[in-house]
Each structure stands twice: as C-alpha cells, then as structure tokens.
Amino acid sequence: MTEDRVIAILNAYGADPARWPQDERAGVQAFLDLHPELMAEVDLEAELDALLAMPDPQPSELLQHRILRAMPAPVQQWGWKAPIAAAIALVVGVTVGFAGGYVSPAQQDVESIYADAYESLGEDWVDWLGEET
Incomplete structure (x- = not known):
C-alpha cells in the first residue's frame, strides 16, 4: 500500500472505513496506523462526509412567497x-392563388414562340419546323 493509493481511496470513498473497498480496507487501516500524519487527511474527508450528509434545507413559506412574488409574470406573446x-x-x-392566372402572360402558340426565339439568328423558322413555304 502506498500513500498515493490511501489518499485516492480517502478521496473516492470518504473517511468511513465501511465504505472503503473490502479487499483494501485492512491495508489502508494498517498504513494509517503506521503513518499518523495522514490522519489530517482523514479528518478533512470526515468533515466533507459530514457536509455531504446534511439533510436538504427546507425553505420557509415566507421565503417561498418572496421568491414567487419576485418572479416576473408569464408573458403571452401571441394571444389573440x-x-x-x-x-x-x-x-x-x-388571393394570390386565384389571381395567379390573371397575372401570368397569355399563352402563345408554339410557332410564334419558335419564331421569336430564332428571329435573331437569321434562320427561317418555318424551315426549322420542317414545313414548306
């Protein structure tokens, strides 16, 4: 048993030997008996154990009332x-759905669309469609 291991056990399990690992309990107790300077570490762990064992404090009704009164009222953001x-x-x-038909441009026939598209190319659109003039 080493001093580091004893301190690790005290930090992990506290000062009560009943909570120490059973297979190391005798070794830790023997090491503490040989090294009384480590009893200060045991005392610190005993103080921490006592603090951790305290029951939960119950606030008074007056304190509860003050805390609840100090809280802001819930805000309804949307309401009506x-x-x-x-x-x-x-x-x-x-409205937009029904008006959508009136907003869109009128349908053109396919031939005039091709004519508009190929007019700038200098091609004869009738030849492109494969029709005879």
Missing part, C-alpha cells in the same frame, strides 16, 4: 394575434 395572423395569411394565399 395568432388567429388573426393565420387568417391574414390564408386570405393573402387564396
């Missing part, structure tokens, strides 16, 4: 605005 926003979006969507 959410249904109105949904209705506006629905109206705009339906």
